[in-house]
Amino acid sequence: MTQLYEIAPWAFWRVTPPDLDPVETREWLEAFDALVEAEGPDRATFLLKRLLDRARAKRVKLPPVFNTAYKNTVALEDQPQFPGNLEVEQRLASIIRWNALAMVVRANREHAELGGHIASYASAADLFEVGFNHFFRAGDTGKGEGSPGTRSGDLVYFQPHSAPGVYARAFLEGRLSEERLAHYRREVGGAGLSSYCHPWLMPDFWQFPTGSMGLGPINAIYQARFMRYLENRGILATAGRKVWAFVGDGEMDEPESLAALSLAAREGLDNLIFVVNCNLQRLDGPVRGNGSVVQELEGLFAGAGWNVIKLMWGSDWDPLFARDNDGVILKRLHETVDGEFQTYAATDGRFNREHFFNKYPELKAIIAHMSDEDIDRLRRGGHDPVKIYAAYRAAVAHKGQPTVILAKTKKGYGMGHWGQGKMGTHQQKKLDDDALKDFRDRFALPLSDDDVVSLRLYKPAEDSPEMKYLHARRQVLGGFLPARSSRAPGLAVPQDAFARMLEGTREREQSTTMIFVQLLAQLLRDPALGKHVVPIVADEARTFGMQSLFRQIGIYSSSGQLYEPEDHDELLYYKEAQDGQILEEGITEAGALSSWIAAATSYSSHGVPMLPFYIFYSMFGFQRVGDLAWAAADSRARGFLLGATAGRTTLSGEGLQHQDGTSHLLASTIPNCRAYDPCYGYELALIVQDGMRRMLEAQEDVFYYVTVMNENYAHPAMPAGAEEGVLKGMYLLQPRDGAQVQLLGSGTILREVIAAAETLEREHGVAANVWSVTSWTELHWDGMACERARRLEGATAPSWTERSLAPTAGPIVAASDYVRAVADLARPYVPAGRVYTALGTDGFGRSDTRAALRAFFEVDRDAIVTAALAALGKAVGRAATAPPWTR
Numbered sequence: 001m002t003q004l005y006e007i008a009p010w011a012f013w014r015v016t017p018p019d020l021d022p023v024e025t026r027e028w029l030e031a032f033d034a035l036v037e038a039e040g041p042d043r044a045t046f047l048l049k050r051l052l053d054r055a056r057a058k059r060v061k062l063p064p065v066f067n068t069a070y071k072n073t074v075a076l077e078d079q080p081q082f083p084g085n086l087e088v089e090q091r092l093a094s095i096i097r098w099n100a101l102a103m104v105v106r107a108n109r110e111h112a113e114l115g116g117h118i119a120s121y122a123s124a125a126d127l128f129e130v131g132f133n134h135f136f137r138a139g140d141t142g143k144g145e146g147s148p149g150t151r152s153g154d155l156v157y158f159q160p161h162s163a164p165g166v167y168a169r170a171f172l173e174g175r176l177s178e179e180r181l182a183h184y185r186r187e188v189g190g191a192g193l194s195s196y197c198h199p200w201l202m203p204d205f206w207q208f209p210t211g212s213m214g215l216g217p218i219n220a221i222y223q224a225r226f227m228r229y230l231e232n233r234g235i236l237a238t239a240g241r242k243v244w245a246f247v248g249d250g251e252m253d254e255p256e257s258l259a260a261l262s263l264a265a266r267e268g269l270d271n272l273i274f275v276v277n278c279n280l281q282r283l284d285g286p287v288r289g290n291g292s293v294v295q296e297l298e299g300l301f302a303g304a305g306w307n308v309i310k311l312m313w314g315s316d317w318d319p320l321f322a323r324d325n326d327g328v329i330l331k332r333l334h335e336t337v338d339g340e341f342q343t344y345a346a347t348d349g350r351f352n353r354e355h356f357f358n359k360y361p362e363l364k365a366i367i368a369h370m371s372d373e374d375i376d377r378l379r380r381g382g383h384d385p386v387k388i389y390a391a392y393r394a395a396v397a398h399k400g401q402p403t404v405i406l407a408k409t410k411k412g413y414g415m416g417h418w419g420q421g422k423m424g425t426h427q428q429k430k431l432d433d434d435a436l437k438d439f440r441d442r443f444a445l446p447l448s449d450d451d452v453v454s455l456r457l458y459k460p461a462e463d464s465p466e467m468k469y470l471h472a473r474r475q476v477l478g479g480f481l482p483a484r485s486s487r488a489p490g491l492a493v494p495q496d497a498f499a500r501m502l503e504g505t506r507e508r509e510q511s512t513t514m515i516f517v518q519l520l521a522q523l524l525r526d527p528a529l530g531k532h533v534v535p536i537v538a539d540e541a542r543t544f545g546m547q548s549l550f551r552q553i554g555i556y557s558s559s560g561q562l563y564e565p566e567d568h569d570e571l572l573y574y575k576e577a578q579d580g581q582i583l584e585e586g587i588t589e590a591g592a593l594s595s596w597i598a599a600a601t602s603y604s605s606h607g608v609p610m611l612p613f614y615i616f617y618s619m620f621g622f623q624r625v626g627d628l629a630w631a632a633a634d635s636r637a638r639g640f641l642l643g644a645t646a647g648r649t650t651l652s653g654e655g656l657q658h659q660d661g662t663s664h665l666l667a668s669t670i671p672n673c674r675a676y677d678p679c680y681g682y683e684l685a686l687i688v689q690d691g692m693r694r695m696l697e698a699q700e701d702v703f704y705y706v707t708v709m710n711e712n713y714a715h716p717a718m719p720a721g722a723e724e725g726v727l728k729g730m731y732l733l734q735p736r737d738g739a740q741v742q743l744l745g746s747g748t749i750l751r752e753v754i755a756a757a758e759t760l761e762r763e764h765g766v767a768a769n770v771w772s773v774t775s776w777t778e779l780h781w782d783g784m785a786c787e788r789a790r791r792l793e794g795a796t797a798p799s800w801t802e803r804s805l806a807p808t809a810g811p812i813v814a815a816s817d818y819v820r821a822v823a824d825l826a827r828p829y830v831p832a833g834r835v836y837t838a839l840g841t842d843g844f845g846r847s848d849t850r851a852a853l854r855a856f857f858e859v860d861r862d863a864i865v866t867a868a869l870a871a872l873g874k875a876v877g878r879a880a881t882a883p884p885w886t887r
């Protein structure tokens with residue numbers, strides 16, 4: 001017995017503890033059967049619960065309860081009638097399989113470097129096809145231009161490397177031409193097909209970028225939750241719409257895949273269905289060679305509170321199970337690890353008979369009537385449309401929980417001994433003629449040898465039963481899918497919210513974070529725009545002084561507030577509400593950014609523009625979840641990311657792991673991210689206002705990253721005419737007649753630059769112009785464009801940096817609270833022949849006062865003065881110290 005408890009709980013299914021008294025066991029089981037028979041399953045559940053309570057009270061160890069037997073969850077007697085024409089559907093699936101394969105193999109025959117995958121879609125084809133023919137409802141993206149909420153379809157997150165099958169289907173549907181399929185993975189010059197699901201590259205087709213494993217699953221969960229948010233806030237009716245996520249079993253190892261499972265269950269997201277394609281293999285080999293990925297995932301999902309549907313065996317297994325009175329099939333299945341299942345997939349009926357079925361005489365007897373070919377044809381559940389339909393129907397009907405379907409499949413299904421179940425099948429993209437002919441025969445495709453060898457795509461005539469069926473099914477389900485739309489109504493940007501910010505704070509000292517929170521509060525109060533604003537935090541609202549918003553707009557909670565908050569008698573208490581507006585995600589930057597992506601792409605997914613502001617510790621932004629930031633870019637997200645407590649020296653006390661010196665460098669790599677590092681309130685207001693205008697009114701596919709600080713100081717009123725420079729990245733803040741040196745600074749370091757200018761004038765008689773740089777990255781993008789136009793088109797227009805600095809004289813000293821490479825972004829674009837010194841905060845952060853840190857990193861006023869004097873050839877030597885980045 002002890003053995004039972006020494007193994008991992010998920011492996012419990014493999015252990016059969018010895019039965020010490022079989023007669024007694026039988027009596028118990030018979031009594032239980034009689035109870036279910038006579039009084040029904042509810043009564044049985046009640047008694048089981050009482051027994052469990054009693055066992056706990058008596059300290060009897062319980063076996064893990066989250067695993068069920070290795071067979072289909074939907075029993076044969078509960079299986080619905082398959083509503084489609086099975087034969088036609090299978091023919092269609094075979095054609096799509098062929099076209100997908102032919103497309104990939106063709107591309108690689110022509111250009112071996114292009115790559116692509118065959119085996120993954122081969123395993124997923126039936127899972128997709130049953131969805132396309134019976135479940136995936138399309139939104140009316142072609143209609144209702146400009147009116148809100150015109151998308152009524154399901155949202156499908158496709159397993160990325162199964163994209164060839166989705167293209168092949170769209171080819172039959174007449175949505176993608178043969179010419180485009182001929183340009184699979186050849187996108188330069190237009191008209192190509194992207195490798196994976198990329199809305200940036202195929203904006204009318206793909207809705208969700210899933211190419212980076214793990215991001216699809218977490219985004220799907222937050223998407224489903226965001227739909228509930230829209231519904232509960234009375235913004236959009238989403239009832240009946242489902243989010244489907246097709247995920248690889250290997251992909252489930254990504255932390256992001258698992259990160260939000262409990263959120264989905266907690267929120268009761270029965271609008272969410274995961275289909276995990278359990279072909280038991282990933283790229284290099286088996287996912288769990290020595291265990292069972294299905295059983296492991298079952299335990300995980302069930303433990304997290306999901307409804308789990310196992311889709312294990314095809315219909316031809318039903319009679320075998322029916323004949324199995326002793327449970328020997330399950331016994332054999334339970335003792336088989338995935339590594340062996342893979343070998344059974346890669347071998348033939350004869351091998352399976354000898355090694356799997358002949359192990360026990362009872363088992364051998366069950367399949368005695370079957371030929372080796374019959375055994376070979378035994379299907380796994382994920383390849384039988386009848387069983388897939390049953391599982392999907394059960395999932396769609398399930399209430400109160402998200403559902404995961406664990407679909408057992410074979411990787412490279414149908415690729416015979418050339419690929420099915422083979423260790424290296426993931427990367428197989430070239431098949432020789434014999435393999436192709438075998439594939440043709442296996443799926444009974446009406447192709448001549450010549451068609452096969454020349455990899456001809458096959459499309460039945462429009463009036464063929466297959467094509468008529470395909471179109472009829474999609475018509476019933478509302479149209480084609482995937483299809484992405486970017487049409488949504490525009491939203492007007494309120495002007496008055498910003499006016500006050502332009503006037504400055506006079507003597508009052510404030511941080512840009514505080515000013516941002518005031519701005520946000522004002523936007524929330526706007527009668528038209530207010531309800532579209534989505535504030536998002538990851539447990540840092542109090543850090544940023546946002547707690548007043550808790551009371552003002554409430555924290556979204558699908559169950560309202562079931563408790564009296566501890567601070568209920570205070571004015572600004574912690575208020576949760578079903579129509580709450582703030583998304584308080586807790587400590588999950590990945591979750592918060594996924595939430596933000598759902599809101600920032602709502603204009604496309606739902607036809608309802610939303611304006612999300614996700615404010616976070618800047619160090620835990622791009623560095624922590626940079627891949628999600630790229631997914632946002634690829635999704636054509638529109639919204640604001642606020643990197644708060646920004647800057648390596650401005651955060652001061654928090655030290656090494658909290659101080660951000662690089663986020664602007666990371667942001668500078670994302671082409672549709674507009675990144676700003678403002679110092680003053682009016683700069684921040686102008687940037688946010690312009691961002692809103694671009695995203696909400698002009699509907700540009702850009703998003704904003706703005707750093708805000710926690711250092712308090714007085715903010716001046718906007719100098720006349722500063723608007724253009726603020727938005728373009730730099731402007732002359734303090735001109736001095738006869739300036740001999742140009743000092744550039746961003747964020748709070750601008751204030752060190754101003755102090756340095758004073759010192760230079762006062763103590764060294766050097767006049768300095770002070771420039772506020774609001775965005776090194778904007779200077780960089782603009783500079784690159786101008787330089788390129790000059791090089792390739794003979795253009796003469798100077799960059800904004802050059803245009804700003806050309807009328808000035810003397811060396812340039814540039815400083816920021818980030819690594820030098822950030823200020824260096826502007827270096828190539830300063831006028832020719834000018835000395836450019838960049839100061840920054842390279843190295844490890846550490847805790848100290850702001851002044852001490854700025855001195856340490858050599859970005860304080862003294863360091864700027866020294867740099868200016870050195871550049872002017874008037875250096876005052878200092879005792880040499882080791883560079884800060886070596887310390």
Ligand SMILES: Cc1ncc(C[n+]2csc(CCOP(=O)(O)OP(=O)(O)O)c2C)c(N)n1
Binds near residue numbers: 283
């Ligand atoms: C984050 C990330 N890491 C690695 C990859 C490369 N990659 C693409 S598919 C794949 C294997 C996927 O295995 P699985 O999820 O089991 O899907 P299958 O192809 O077996 O259906 C890998 C490692 C990726 N796309 N994203």
